[in-house]
Amino acid sequence: MPKDSGIGASSKRREDVRFLTGKGKYTDDMNVEGQAHCYILRSDVAHGTLDSVDTSAAADMPGVRGILTGEDFVEVGGLPCGWQVTDRFGEPMQEPKHPVIAHGKVRHVGDPIAVVVADTLAEARDAAEAIDVSITELSAVVDMAAALADGATKVHDDLTNNLCYDWGFVEENKDAVDEAIKGAHHVTTLELVNNRLVANPMEPRVAIGDYDASTNDHTLYTTSQNPHVIRLLMGAFVLGIPEHKLRVVAPDVGGGFGSKIYHYAEEAIVTVASKQFGCPVKWTSSRSEAFMSDAQGRDHVTKIELAMDENGKFLALRTDTMANMGAYLSTFSTCVPTWLHGTLMAGNYTTPLIYCNVKAVFTNTVPVDAYRGAGRPEATFQLERVIDMAAREMGIDPIELRMRNFVQPDQFPYQTPVAVVYDTGNYQGTMAKLLEVVDRDGFAARKAASAANGKLRGFGVASYIEACGIAPSSLVGALGARAGLYESATVRVNATGSISVMTGSHSHGQGHETTFAQVVSDMLGIEENAVEIVHGDTAKIPFGMGTYGSRSLAVGGSAMVKATEKIIKKATKIAAHLMEAAEVDVEFKDGQFSVAGTDKSVAWGEVCLAAYVPHNYPLEEIEPGLEESAFYDPANFTYPAGAYACEVEVDPDTGKVEICSFAAADDFGNVINPMIVEGQVHGGLAQGLGQALLENTVYDENGQLLTGSFMDYAMPRADDLPSFEVDHSSLTPCTHNPLGVKGCGEAGAIGSPPALVNAVIDALADKGVVHIDMPLSPSRVWAAMNQAG
Amino acid sequence: MAQVSMTVNGKAVSGEVEGRTLLVQFLRDQLRLTGTHVGCDTGQCGACVVHVDGEAVKACNMFAGEADGAEVTTIEGMANADGSLGTIQQAFQDHHGLQCGFCTPGMVMSAAALLKDNPNPSEAEIREYLEGNICRCTGYHNIVKAIQAASDAQ
Numbered sequence A: 001m002p003k004d005s006g007i008g009a010s011s012k013r014r015e016d017v018r019f020l021t022g023k024g025k026y027t028d029d030m031n032v033e034g035q036a037h038c039y040i041l042r043s044d045v046a047h048g049t050l051d052s053v054d055t056s057a058a059a060d061m062p063g064v065r066g067i068l069t070g071e072d073f074v075e076v077g078g079l080p081c082g083w084q085v086t087d088r089f090g091e092p093m094q095e096p097k098h099p100v101i102a103h104g105k106v107r108h109v110g111d112p113i114a115v116v117v118a119d120t121l122a123e124a125r126d127a128a129e130a131i132d133v134s135i136t137e138l139s140a141v142v143d144m145a146a147a148l149a150d151g152a153t154k155v156h157d158d159l160t161n162n163l164c165y166d167w168g169f170v171e172e173n174k175d176a177v178d179e180a181i182k183g184a185h186h187v188t189t190l191e192l193v194n195n196r197l198v199a200n201p202m203e204p205r206v207a208i209g210d211y212d213a214s215t216n217d218h219t220l221y222t223t224s225q226n227p228h229v230i231r232l233l234m235g236a237f238v239l240g241i242p243e244h245k246l247r248v249v250a251p252d253v254g255g256g257f258g259s260k261i262y263h264y265a266e267e268a269i270v271t272v273a274s275k276q277f278g279c280p281v282k283w284t285s286s287r288s289e290a291f292m293s294d295a296q297g298r299d300h301v302t303k304i305e306l307a308m309d310e311n312g313k314f315l316a317l318r319t320d321t322m323a324n325m326g327a328y329l330s331t332f333s334t335c336v337p338t339w340l341h342g343t344l345m346a347g348n349y350t351t352p353l354i355y356c357n358v359k360a361v362f363t364n365t366v367p368v369d370a371y372r373g374a375g376r377p378e379a380t381f382q383l384e385r386v387i388d389m390a391a392r393e394m395g396i397d398p399i400e401l402r403m404r405n406f407v408q409p410d411q412f413p414y415q416t417p418v419a420v421v422y423d424t425g426n427y428q429g430t431m432a433k434l435l436e437v438v439d440r441d442g443f444a445a446r447k448a449a450s451a452a453n454g455k456l457r458g459f460g461v462a463s464y465i466e467a468c469g470i471a472p473s474s475l476v477g478a479l480g481a482r483a484g485l486y487e488s489a490t491v492r493v494n495a496t497g498s499i500s501v502m503t504g505s506h507s508h509g510q511g512h513e514t515t516f517a518q519v520v521s522d523m524l525g526i527e528e529n530a531v532e533i534v535h536g537d538t539a540k541i542p543f544g545m546g547t548y549g550s551r552s553l554a555v556g557g558s559a560m561v562k563a564t565e566k567i568i569k570k571a572t573k574i575a576a577h578l579m580e581a582a583e584v585d586v587e588f589k590d591g592q593f594s595v596a597g598t599d600k601s602v603a604w605g606e607v608c609l610a611a612y613v614p615h616n617y618p619l620e621e622i623e624p625g626l627e628e629s630a631f632y633d634p635a636n637f638t639y640p641a642g643a644y645a646c647e648v649e650v651d652p653d654t655g656k657v658e659i660c661s662f663a664a665a666d667d668f669g670n671v672i673n674p675m676i677v678e679g680q681v682h683g684g685l686a687q688g689l690g691q692a693l694l695e696n697t698v699y700d701e702n703g704q705l706l707t708g709s710f711m712d713y714a715m716p717r718a719d720d721l722p723s724f725e726v727d728h729s730s731l732t733p734c735t736h737n738p739l740g741v742k743g744c745g746e747a748g749a750i751g752s753p754p755a756l757v758n759a760v761i762d763a764l765a766d767k768g769v770v771h772i773d774m775p776l777s778p779s780r781v782w783a784a785m786n787q788a789g
Numbered sequence B: 001m002a003q004v005s006m007t008v009n010g011k012a013v014s015g016e017v018e019g020r021t022l023l024v025q026f027l028r029d030q031l032r033l034t035g036t037h038v039g040c041d042t043g044q045c046g047a048c049v050v051h052v053d054g055e056a057v058k059a060c061n062m063f064a065g066e067a068d069g070a071e072v073t074t075i076e077g078m079a080n081a082d083g084s085l086g087t088i089q090q091a092f093q094d095h096h097g098l099q100c101g102f103c104t105p106g107m108v109m110s111a112a113a114l115l116k117d118n119p120n121p122s123e124a125e126i127r128e129y130l131e132g133n134i135c136r137c138t139g140y141h142n143i144v145k146a147i148q149a150a151s152d153a154q
């Protein structure tokens, strides 16, 4: 029987009512009394020297309150990068300054040049047209290989070249990997591109700065996944505002997918502008601006080689990747192609020797950073593609080849050759579950039926593993992170027994207000509705690191559990006092404290009231009140894993791919709210399938962004996708967090691209097609079919 | 500046607008009906869908002046008279047809227009009808389910 509340129940989301009635409070819905609007004039060339910015005519335009340019930010810090990668030779990465507003040079289309603050947005925009900008255009560096060539134009004049770092992992394995590949029975080699994506949460970014001169307090309302991180980065590293003078509020946020993790220039701009011009200042991104100012995702070019023995046993793996950083280092850009990518190259397999080389490259394009999955989709895609190709070359069934190389269920905890230790998993289990869901035996008949209709049918699978619940602070610190990655929670029991949980996690679609309440209500045996979840405001919540990397429940939820355990401990003491019993004899169950073997009991509400009205209370032993905080720093990452299958039909006349079915069998560990988990998988699948089939960010050779709107960037729409089959019943609970949860936010986006591409290649195998780079658009598929063989 | 008057969610409203003021700006900025969202600047995303004289319209693709004299319904006008969720809204909650909620007002308004014209749409018809509404969160799976359930419930 499915439960109807608490852990494991598909509780309906409480946040839905406000969203369904138009009462959500997104940042753009807010208007601060007396606010002005700003418009940001952005570079329309990818690379050039900024010779002059003449704002004199614009300053006299109607409604204009003031104008900011790069000159106004020369004295403050650049936008910081949160992770210092050390290269193969032990040297730190090259790290250029990222000015808030371009100064001296513009380095990508969309680089801010000037900011006009005016009474209305229309006036600000009109005035921006009167700004006279003189730029001497320089040749743009767009292609990564060209950027690394000797004598290439430099994106940053003060750096040695366009190489941010040359990273090798595990460097000590390099020679052994080379040897193993040289002597192997068979080596499969694949060169591929992991296409650049734009996250495109449906809510564009917004920032409102509000400075109160009477108290010297700054408030920033912003569309962020992690308000405390923004407060720290902007306060400490850019503008020099101490934390207690800066409040950051991220109210309802309309999706993030990684792109709202980072500290962006606009946040600093509105904060400075509000103080300088004496009024609250609001900036709302248009979608066109989002395309050229939100950090983009992926963009790797990779060569992967897999060495096998005659039975298809994996012996060694070598990868060579160029990863595009764009023009500047966004907050977490540098760790994505390294520590979130190289450490996952073992996948679900026992490959003993792995070497992964990554060259991170500066180009005159929009900065690149984590996008749903971040590094792990890139690792999974190359691995699952090369395995499929290897299966074909070796004449082994692709599922059989995976099964032969899976980590066995009795090998956990499993130490991979790429540093991480998988705590639990059962890759055979999820594959078996997948095969229950999909009718593989019926495929031949379906293929014949498609053929009778003139269509080519294909079937593809992929396994994946990811590392979530980021992350043990000591570990990431040793790897170069400039932050700790714990999470925090405060559980406040109110006098009559209702609960307010203040969490450092942030919900921007994940439904924390519902799931987090389910956990606490279950632990305390009280109604879900008696628990409210507070998030998104640094003035209300403890210092926390926010939501990304599928970490909210595994890390933030664990902090909340720890704090709730402290509450239960203290409440038990109070109950023991009220019942005049020894603490050890007191049991707590279903919201009731009782003394074993007696009929003595007190209800939750009575204990809470006693804590706040301590007339009869052990004041010499404990303090009044019932409020506890906990910070939780995980002992390890969590390792969700699974197996996905895709079936497609290709129209040989047009190259159009239709997804006939898609099935996912995931191991997320324990599940709090199955309905929400399944929704997360659906959304991840849509983004992964979007990458595989439709989405691509294209720059021309001058660095002009050709896909700068929804007219040119193909977002997946309802009729591009099928309904999905998802299952999460084959599970192995995480062993090192109290809920046994692993995280489900990114899985769909990680596992689905290789499953789809494998299916299309299967459909086209008879035509001699061995690989097509994503997105598998009709023109690319058609060209591949007609060029191959 | 010109004067416009219209009925929004059953209430007579009027205001001063510039020729270039879009209906969505009038609704959001002047009437403070912020349930209607703006997700793009090319008429592609459907976050701004409202009903004008009974037809689904992208409010970013219409000047406020063009709606002079019209009957406009926004997401704020979709609940039942007692404030409870209407059938489509309830189906979205029951079937988890929303995550971040940003596309949701437009989705609900489009779904209402679809079900008015075609009370029993097939899955394929629903998916085709939603071509002009982008959701980045749900993968559409549960939106389709919600609309099917609303169609059954009506």
Ligand code: FES
Pocket: B037, B038, B039, B040, B041, B042, B043, B044, B045, B046, B047, B048, B049, B058, B059, B060, B061
């Ligand atoms: S805002 Fe109207 S279609 Fe996007």
Ligand code: FES
Pocket: A202, A254, A255, A509, B097, B098, B099, B100, B101, B102, B103, B104, B134, B135, B136, B137, B138
């Ligand atoms: S629910 Fe977030 S865009 Fe649809």
